[in-house]
Amino acid sequence: MFTDSHAHLTFDTLYENVEEILKRAKDAGVNRIFNICTDIKTAERGIELAAKHDYIHNIGATTPHDVEKEGEEHFPYFEKLAKEGSLVAVGETGLDYYYEHSKKSLQKKFLIKYFHLARETNLPVVIHCRDAFDDLFEIADAEFANSEKALDRGYYVSFSGIATFKKSEGLREAASYVPLDQMLIETDSPYLAPQSKRGKVNEPAYLKETAEMLAILKGVSLEDFAKITSQNASFVFGV
Numbered sequence: 712m713f714t715d716s717h718a719h720l721t722f723d724t725l726y727e728n729v730e731e732i733l734k735r736a737k738d739a740g741v742n743r744i745f746n747i748c749t750d751i752k753t754a755e756r757g758i759e760l761a762a763k764h765d766y767i768h769n770i771g772a773t774t775p776h777d778v779e780k781e782g783e784e785h786f787p788y789f790e791k792l793a794k795e796g797s798l799v800a801v802g803e804t805g806l807d808y809y810y811e812h813s814k815k816s817l818q819k820k821f822l823i824k825y826f827h828l829a830r831e832t833n834l835p836v837v838i839h840c841r842d843a844f845d846d847l848f849e850i851a852d853a854e855f856a857n858s859e860k861a862l863d864r865g866y867y868v869s870f871s872g873i874a875t876f877k878k879s880e881g882l883r884e885a886a887s888y889v890p891l892d893q894m895l896i897e898t899d900s901p902y903l904a905p906q907s908k909r910g911k912v913n914e915p916a917y918l919k920e921t922a923e924m925l926a927i928l929k930g931v932s933l934e935d936f937a938k939i940t941s942q943n944a945s946f947v948f949g950v
């Protein structure tokens with residue numbers, strides 16, 4: 712049984728057919744999904760969905776892409792959800808200097824705000840980071856404990872369908888270094904469908920292909936890989 716540690720079930724693309732998608736996920740052995748909510752609409756849907764299905768858990772924050780547009784407006788809402796216990800983690804927050812849809816200074820400001828919220832509510836943080844690791848680690852070290860790299864800091868690293876792409880040699884090499892007990896798997900659906908489904912709308916049911924690739928890479932059975940990554944998610948998110 713697999714855990715999808717990061718999916719956007721309540722984005723319009725998936726939410727339209729969410730019950731069918733959840734059924735296909737179950738049939739494909741995905742028995743737990745962490746739903747990433749990025750605004751009020753997707754969070755309200757997520758809370759409704761979690762009330763109906765006890766294997767769905769919500770995580771929420773404004774993404775680094777959108778903080779310029781709606782960071783201020785939505786922060787009090789995510790703060791309320793975190794404080795009332797509707798979220799199992801804060802995120803995805805972070806820094807994205809590749810797209811830089813929001814000013815870097817604002818991305819940093821909100822990353823710090825969400826770090827503070829996570830500490831106040833004793834919740835873990837789900838990080839999105841692209842081309843901004845120096846700033847990420849500098850801020851994280853100022854806010855939390857000081858050490859060298861992500862793994863040394865005890866961070867968990869989540870792998871998506873990108874790991875199955877033909878050209879992702881570098882990412883597979885990274886996966887070979889990440890200890891199994893710090894590894895999570897995710898679809899990031901509706902984005903990033905794995906190799907055999909490229910170009911399609913991704914959904915949690917497609918998680919297995921990524922798991923198969925990574926299990927071979929780590930030299931463990933698919934069953935053990937599913938079990939360990941699910942246990943990791945239970946530990947990180949406290950469910």
Ligand SMILES: [Zn+2]
Pocket residue numbers: 717719747803899
């Ligand atoms: Zn995402």
